[in-house]
Amino acid sequence: MYVAVKGGEKAIDAAHRLLSEERRGDTTVPELSLEQISGQLTLGVDRVMNEGSIYDRELAALAMKQARGDLIEAIFLARAARTTLARFGYTEAVDTSAMQIRRRISAAFKDIPGGQILGATFDYTHRLLDADFDKTPAGVADVSLPRNMPKVLGLLEAEGLIEQSRPSTTTPSDVTQTPTSFPMPRDERLQSLARGDEGFLLSLAYSTQRGYGRTHPFAGEIRLGEVEVEFTPEELGFPIVIGEVTLTECEMINQFKGAADVPPQFTRGYGLGFGQCERKAMAMALVDRSLRAGELGEERIAPAQDEEFVISHCDNVQATGFVEHLKLPHYVDFQAELGLLRQLRTESVAVQEAAE
Amino acid sequence: MNAPVYNFAYLNEQTKRMIRRAILKAVAIPGYQVPFAAREMPMPLGWGTGGVQVTAAILTPDDTLKVIDQGADDTTNAVSIRKFFVKTAGIRTTEATQDASIIQTRHRIPEAPLTENQILVFQVPIPEPLRFLEPRETETRKMHALEEYGVMHVKLYEDIARYGEIATTYDYPALVNDRYVFDPSPIPKFDNPKLGQCSALQLFGAGREKRIYALPPYTNVKSLDFEDYPFTLQSWEKPCEICGSRESYLDEIVMDDAGRRMFVCSDTDYCSKRQAMA
Numbered sequence: 149m150y151v152a153v154k155g156g157e158k159a160i161d162a163a164h165r166l167l168s169e170e171r172r173g174d175t176t177v178p179e180l181s182l183e184q185i186s187g188q189l190t191l192g193v194d195r196v197m198n199e200g201s202i203y204d205r206e207l208a209a210l211a212m213k214q215a216r217g218d219l220i221e222a223i224f225l226a227r228a229a230r231t232t233l234a235r236f237g238y239t240e241a242v243d244t245s246a247m248q249i250r251r252r253i254s255a256a257f258k259d260i261p262g263g264q265i266l267g268a269t270f271d272y273t274h275r276l277l278d279a280d281f282d283k284t285p286a287g288v289a290d291v292s293l294p295r296n297m298p299k300v301l302g303l304l305e306a307e308g309l310i311e312q313s314r315p316s317t318t319t320p321s322d323v324t325q326t327p328t329s330f331p332m333p334r335d336e337r338l339q340s341l342a343r344g345d346e347g348f349l350l351s352l353a354y355s356t357q358r359g360y361g362r363t364h365p366f367a368g369e370i371r372l373g374e375v376e377v378e379f380t381p382e383e384l385g386f387p388i389v390i391g392e393v394t395l396t397e398c399e400m401i402n403q404f405k406g407a408a409d410v411p412p413q414f415t416r417g418y419g420l421g422f423g424q425c426e427r428k429a430m431a432m433a434l435v436d437r438s439l440r441a442g443e444l445g446e447e448r449i450a451p452a453q454d455e456e457f458v459i460s461h462c463d464n465v466q467a468t469g470f471v472e473h474l475k476l477p478h479y480v481d482f483q484a485e486l487g488l489l490r491q492l493r494t495e496s497v498a499v500q501e502a503a504e
Numbered sequence: 505m506n507a508p509v510y511n512f513a514y515l516n517e518q519t520k521r522m523i524r525r526a527i528l529k530a531v532a533i534p535g536y537q538v539p540f541a542a543r544e545m546p547m548p549l550g551w552g553t554g555g556v557q558v559t560a561a562i563l564t565p566d567d568t569l570k571v572i573d574q575g576a577d578d579t580t581n582a583v584s585i586r587k588f589f590v591k592t593a594g595i596r597t598t599e600a601t602q603d604a605s606i607i608q609t610r611h612r613i614p615e616a617p618l619t620e621n622q623i624l625v626f627q628v629p630i631p632e633p634l635r636f637l638e639p640r641e642t643e644t645r646k647m648h649a650l651e652e653y654g655v656m657h658v659k660l661y662e663d664i665a666r667y668g669e670i671a672t673t674y675d676y677p678a679l680v681n682d683r684y685v686f687d688p689s690p691i692p693k694f695d696n697p698k699l700g701q702c703s704a705l706q707l708f709g710a711g712r713e714k715r716i717y718a719l720p721p722y723t724n725v726k727s728l729d730f731e732d733y734p735f736t737l738q739s740w741e742k743p744c745e746i747c748g749s750r751e752s753y754l755d756e757i758v759m760d761d762a763g764r765r766m767f768v769c770s771d772t773d774y775c776s777k778r779q780a781m782a
Contacts, residue, residue, distance in 0.1 A: 257756065257757065257758050258574070258576075258755050258756075258757055259757045259758065260758050261758060261759070261760050261761050266580070271580070272580050272581065272583070272584040274546045274547060274584070274587075274588055274591070275545075275546035275547060275548075276510075276546045298761045300758075303758055303761075303763055306763050307763065357629075357630075358630070358635065358639065359630075359635040359636050359637075359638070359639030360639045362636045406667075412667070450639075
């Protein structure tokens with residue numbers, strides 16, 4: 149019983165035994181393997197890697213299994229493991245224009261150089277529950293697509309129709325290593341959004357589509373595929389490829405903007421994440437653009453335009469920690485409130501009686 | 505496991521009756537947004553579920569359905585919705601505008617004139633024309649009730665002050681039957697003149713926002729403008745590079761990395777008919 153707070157140690161041990169029993173479920177049913185999770189629940193794994201900020205499928209699969217499929221708990225586990233890792237250094241910026249494309253679409257043009265490539269998507273499936281969905285043999289996809297497909301926004305940039313994407317001259321900051329403050333530079337903001345909760349960012353992005361900070365978005369390009377990761381070891385002095393990561397990138401084309409000395413141009417919002425995470429990348433791009441309201445001279449009136457509000461509340465590990473901390477005993481504070489309330493009620497009754 | 509068995513055109517008959525009642529009310533009050541209890545559909549909200557529910561509610565086994573997106577029958581979402589009705593209703597489909605009894609569309613009105621025997625069903629993302637001026641539904645409903653449309657005119661005026669012209673190119677607001685300002689869905693303003701005095705019944709379904717509205721045949725529809733800044737249409741310097749039409753809405757197609765562009769009809773049925781005649 150909760151009242152027996154002093155018996156805490158025994159209670160915790162018993163709770164943990166019960167947890168592992170419930171986690172395992174019916175022992176006559178075979179146990180899930182990590183290979184099954186990382187190979188068949190791939191999008192869940194991608195989400196854990198994204199919000200856990202660590203690119204490791206096996207570790208993410210383990211986290212999902214240990215968390216009984218609770219993704220926020222799994223993200224928490226992944227973060228707690230990540231934070232213990234030593235840093236060797238920072239890789240070169242990845243080049244998404246050299247991505248080995250698996251999926252790439254633009255809603256802004258009917259056809260684009262390199263073509264619209266649907267890839268593996270739920271988009272045009274009918275959501276009819278089908279117990280036999282995996283009984284039809286998996287098709288063999290014939291995909292051999294070239295690297296270096298041109299960026300759709302690059303085509304608009306060439307015509308001056310959209311703001312230039314300028315390479316950053318400074319080394320991006322790392323929000324997991326250095327303290328941040330508001331207002332945030334865009335690199336820190338994008339990092340925070342990349343780690344941010346998919347559901348929270350999704351709803352904020354949706355609110356901008358419904359009039360709370362409208363940005364007139366068009367999905368300029370969404371691409372999914374593999375990019376090489378390069379690292380420059382100090383002893384070599386030149387970059388070498390150390391591996392490959394799967395990324396989803398979303399470049400939004402937004403509401404145009406002009407000024408006395410600048411002809412009107414489209415503006416942009418950016419989203420990037422590990423694995424296949426289209427919903428997240430799109431939401432991120434919409435929220436990124438909304439948060440640029442101040443920089444672009446727009447009135448800031450909606451929640452999605454408020455940097456402090458969005459960034460301070462988008463991290464689900466922080467949010468779940470604080471919401472759920474209400475389960476902890478608070479009886480000392482509560483006792484103080486109880487005492488005060490009793491006193492106020494006594495006083496109030498006395499005043500009423502005196503009035504009668 | 506109990507696999508569900510689906511009715512003709514997916515929705516059950518009670519749901520269809522509820523939607524038909526909303527449609528009747530919408531027809532009785534042109535341009536008025538009728539709330540309805542939209543259902544979950546087996547495609548994502550925002551992908552045409554409003555239009556799909558309206559089509560499902562009015563579809564009969566004798567109908568011939570055409571589905572277009574961006575004016576074309578072969579765009580992915582149009583293909584998907586057409587297949588959905590073939591699968592769940594087994595109806596005939598066509599790509600020819602004049603052969604269709606129901607045309608479900610996203611973002612275009614066909615170039616060919618419609619007839620009294622046809623119904624045009626629009627997919628609507630945001631039914632409220634005032635939404636981007638006032639995000640709260642409680643407020644916008646009041647504004648419609650009081651015919652309080654000043655903010656819309658101020659918005660159009662501000663466009664003129666800033667850009668020298670009304671900077672709305674699609675989703676262009678119009679006044680229906682001298683009463684309700686309505687949102688024609690994100691069709692290019694090029695299509696707005698086809699809305700008024702149209703021979704066909706036009707139905708608008710917004711699934712996520714749970715609203716249905718309608719333009720009965722031969723309704724007056726006036727695109728908002730000012731006497732000194734009259735409503736104008738988009739035009740192109742060159743005709744369609746495939747069929748040579750100067751009267752149709754053109755899509756821009758990017759041909760190569762060097763940025764070469766080609767302009768062709770967005771209405772693929774219209775374009776191929778003209779090619780066949782040439």
